Amino acid sequence: DGGITQSPKYLFRKEGQNVTLSCEQNLNHDAMYWYRQDPGQGLRLIYYSQIVNDFQKGDIAEGYSVSREKKESFPLTVTSAQKNPTAFYLCASSTTGWPGELFFGEGSRLTVL
Amino acid sequence: GENVEQHPSTLSVQEGDSAVIKCTYSDSASNYFPWYKQELGKRPQLIIDIRSNVGEKKDQRIAVTLNKTAKHFSLHITETQPEDSAVYFCAASFPGGTSYGKLTFGQGTILTVHP
Numbered sequence: 001d002g003g004i005t006q007s008p009k010y011l012f013r014k015e016g017q018n019v020t021l022s023c024e025q026n027l028n029h030d031a032m033y034w035y036r037q038d039p040g041q042g043l044r045l046i047y048y049s050q051i052v053n054d055f056q057k058g059d060i061a062e063g064y065s066v067s068r069e070k071k072e073s074f075p076l077t078v079t080s081a082q083k084n085p086t087a088f089y090l091c092a093s094s095t096t097g098w099p100g101e102l103f104f105g106e107g108s109r110l111t112v113l
Numbered sequence: 114g115e116n117v118e119q120h121p122s123t124l125s126v127q128e129g130d131s132a133v134i135k136c137t138y139s140d141s142a143s144n145y146f147p148w149y150k151q152e153l154g155k156r157p158q159l160i161i162d163i164r165s166n167v168g169e170k171k172d173q174r175i176a177v178t179l180n181k182t183a184k185h186f187s188l189h190i191t192e193t194q195p196e197d198s199a200v201y202f203c204a205a206s207f208p209g210g211t212s213y214g215k216l217t218f219g220q221g222t223i224l225t226v227h228p
Contacts, residue, residue, distance in 0.1 A: 042119070042219050044218070048215060059114070059217075102157075106156050
C-alpha cells in the first residue's frame with residue numbers, strides 16, 4: 001500500500017534535547033518536504049528536497065536540520081536551538097514536473113515539556 | 114518571497130448553503146494555486162487546483178476562481194454537507210530557481226457545516 005509514513009505520531013521531549021522525526025515514502029517521489037502546522041498560521045515550510053543528497057531551507061529553517069541520503073527517507077531533527085518546537089509536523093512528497101500534488105503523511109505531534 | 118492571506122479564519126454555514134473562502138497572494142509570478150482540505154485528525158489532501166492560464170475550474174460541488182489582475186483566488190462550495198466540515202488551506206507557487214516546488218500556504222479556514 002503506497003504512501004507516506006511518519007513516526008512517531010506523538011513525541012514528548014525535554015527542553016535542551018534534540019529529537020528526530022522520521023518520514024518514509026514508497027511512492028517513488030523525488031521531492032520531499034517538511035511543514036510545521038500551528039493554529040491560525042497554516043502550513044509553514046521548514047525544509048525541502050528535490051533530489052537525493054540535496055535540500056533547501058524553507059521559510060522557518062532555524063533550529064531544524066534534515067538529511068536526504070535515500071530517495072525514500074527525509075528525516076527532520078528538531079534541535080535544542082529551536083525556541084518554540086511544540087507543534088504538529090507534516091511530511092509530504094511530490095512527483096517531479098512541478099507543479100504537482102503534495103501527498104502528506106499523518107503527521108507527528110511534538111510536545112516539549 | 115510569496116505571501117498568501119486567507120479569509121475568513123472561521124466560517125459557519127447551514128447544510129445546503131454555499132461557502133466561499135478567499136485568498137490573496139503577493140507575487141505576480143505565482144502561477145499555480147491549489148486548495149487542500151484537512152479533516153479533523155487527518156492529513157491534508159488536494160481537492161482542486163488551478164493554473165494561471167485558467168480563470169475558473171469546477172469539480173462537482175466545488176469550484177475555484179482566479180483573478181490574476183487583482184491577485185486573488187477563491188474556493189466555492191455549493192450545497193454544503195456536514196462532511197465538508199474541515200480546515201481548508203489555499204496555497205500559491207511560482208516556478209524556477211531555488212523556489213522550484215515550493216508552495217506557500219494561507220493560514221487556513223475552519224469550515225463548519227451545521228445539519
